[in-house]
Amino acid sequence: MFESETQVHQDAPDWVACLTYKSLATAAPRASDLDLLVTKARARNRSLDVTGMLLFEEGCFLQTLEGPPKALAALWSSIQRDSRHNQIEVLSEHMAAARLFSDWDLLLDGRTDDLPRGAAPVSPVPPAVAEHLERLVALALNADDMALNAMIAAFADQGWTSDAILTLLIEPAARALGDAWLDDHCSEIDLTIGLSMLQMAGHAVRYIPSPRSIRNSRYRILLATAPGEKHMLGTTLLADQFLTAGWQVDMAFPESEEALTNQMSAQHPDAVDIGLSDAMPRHHAIAQLRSTIEHSRLIASEHPTVVSVGGRLFAEAAATALSVGADHARQGLAGTSIRLAELVQQSRKR
Ligand SMILES: Cc1cc2nc3c(=O)[nH]c(=O)nc-3n(C[C@H](O)[C@H](O)[C@H](O)COP(=O)(O)O)c2cc1C
Structure with missing residues (x-):
């Protein structure tokens, strides 16, 4: 194994x-x-x-x-x-x-x-994750930001790490919202509002910088949504993670491939993360993404940039990273700053 x-x-x-x-x-x-x-x-x-x-x-x-x-x-x-x-x-x-x-x-x-009664209860015994997820999705669809933030804060108080909250709750909730839209159980507006609710809740998650991440502070990353992508949950939540890790962070929400490559050639980032929706699979976006990555590599030829991609498509099929020509596909948000720092370090050694 x-x-x-x-x-x-x-x-x-x-x-x-x-x-x-x-x-x-x-x-x-x-x-x-x-x-x-x-x-x-x-x-x-x-x-x-x-x-x-x-x-x-x-x-x-x-x-x-x-x-x-x-x-x-x-x-x-x-x-x-x-x-x-x-x-x-x-x-x-x-x-x-x-x-x-x-x-x-x-x-x-x-x-x-x-559990059979009469025996000592096991501690701690919060309800199961699937149930939390269902509640989180319902709160996001009802745009109940107060209850949603209180729920996330309670998990943090119970000792859940920010990575666990993102991976077990926020990211699966985004996919569940996408499924609800695909199954016609909610409107596109409900989906958009639900995702922004998750985004707010995700911002409230506290990142604790590790000594390893502080060492990465000299790097610069451009966090971008894929050209034309309206869902920005993952991209904005990554900003919190990279800032806490000491990176210099620029953001881009480009309408076109040209807008993204222009920003890259102006800023020369050490790494770029291009995010597709965390809610929808976006299979049709693969060809466009491949072309965007190809062009961004041409722009960055004298200052090699590590290219990372993310979104539901990659969370469900990481091998797709190879088909779009990226150096890294994140299967989730957790640990991205650590992995990209390693990849930037390796690319500098070459
Ligand atoms: C559902 C389940 C989960 C378990 N998880 C663990 C675990 O995380 N760590 C552990 O040491 N043992 C765990 N055990 C117990 C191990 O199966 C095993 O009894 C124990 O490690 C002693 O190993 P040994 O019988 O090879 O000495 C688990 C057992 C069950 C039934």
Whole structure:
């Protein structure tokens, strides 16, 4: 597991392996059983430098684990052998530049009403992520910014990192809004308002600068929406992340490819991120994006610029990055400033 990815990222030793799976509990665990499982798991995860989350709901487990590839592989073979669950199905397996659960050896999330009464409740026990997501989407569609901000602030108070809030709530909520529009459950105006609500909530997320990110302060990035793209959620939220990491940030919301390439030739950024919608898949935009990237490379020939792309299209199919000629496709917003700093450093060494 993870060996090929380890090869690819051997120049980036801080990358972690991430694994998400679901499984069925073989017997309904009591709260005390789960408590014991998690207490032991936390101790082992801490010793292995593994972090993650475990959800238990309606007889199903959902777990995300992240950590050094070898340690995670060893843990994964223990978990697969565990008779307390079966029908294990891996949902995703990839390498990532940053952890989602850096503060959690294992965050347990579940519903107390799924657990037999009489046993001590597991702590902390907030409701499951899917339920939060549904509520977030409803608040965004109702343009209830007060409730939405309060909800995000409550997660931050519970210890969710900004990366976890973006990856588990804000980005999936944007995609859910896109699906609601595609399924005719909301109007285009509802979608636009909903996305701007998520944007506001996302701005309220606190980024904690790491010593690594402060080292990147000499770099300059142009954060742009793809030419003509009206949805700017990801681009604006990246601005918070890059500013906190000490980058010099310029923004562009160009109407045309020419407007974008003009801005690039005037500013000579070290990196440019071109964002498609986080709500809609935008498959039709691939050819245009390829041409935009080709032209921006010509402009930047004497000052090489790392080109990153993002949006729902890439979150769902990262390999599309190759087809548009970008150096990097972000599968989400989390960790982008760290990854782009690495790519800029590598491009300077060439
Ligand atoms: C759903 C589920 C999730 C688990 N998650 C972890 C975990 O994150 N870390 C951990 O050390 N053990 C976890 N365990 C327990 C392991 O499967 C295993 O019992 C434990 O690591 C001891 O390993 P060993 O039996 O190989 O000594 C989990 C078990 C189940 C059923």
